[in-house]
Amino acid sequence: MSRGSRNTKQETYEDVTGKSLWEPNATQICKRHLDEWTTPGQVILAMSESKVPLLLDSMMVGQILDALEVRRDAWEKTSAWFHGKLGDPTFLIEECDDAEEADGIAAYYREIEGEIRAQLERYRSQDSGG
Numbered sequence: 001m002s003r004g005s006r007n008t009k010q011e012t013y014e015d016v017t018g019k020s021l022w023e024p025n026a027t028q029i030c031k032r033h034l035d036e037w038t039t040p041g042q043v044i045l046a047m048s049e050s051k052v053p054l055l056l057d058s059m060m061v062g063q064i065l066d067a068l069e070v071r072r073d074a075w076e077k078t079s080a081w082f083h084g085k086l087g088d089p090t091f092l093i094e095e096c097d098d099a100e101e102a103d104g105i106a107a108y109y110r111e112i113e114g115e116i117r118a119q120l121e122r123y124r125s126q127d128s129g130g
Helices: 026-033 058-082 099-127
Strands: 010-014 020-024
Touching: 058 099
Parallel strands: none
Antiparallel strands: 010 020
């Protein structure tokens, strides 16, 4: 029986580029959260906890970290706006419901940054023989 069969819990779906992806229980995951996802035009994707190894040069990693920092900063400023503490009147806040949501997204960006920095540090210490 192939993946995507209705007789198994394994289903195939497509990402936004049309690439076929496979995720166990994708339909169940989406159905469980449909009540929470109500923003018009919102893309619903089943998330996976699988690890993806990437091999990038250090300049690329630096650019990724810079971009993550910019996104984290935007979400932190959005949270500050909800708390009435944003001193920049020209800043356009991110689209979310409240400060708690903005804080959660900023925390996730911090987590991603931290993981990349930790892996980079482990790589550098292994590469230098330490």
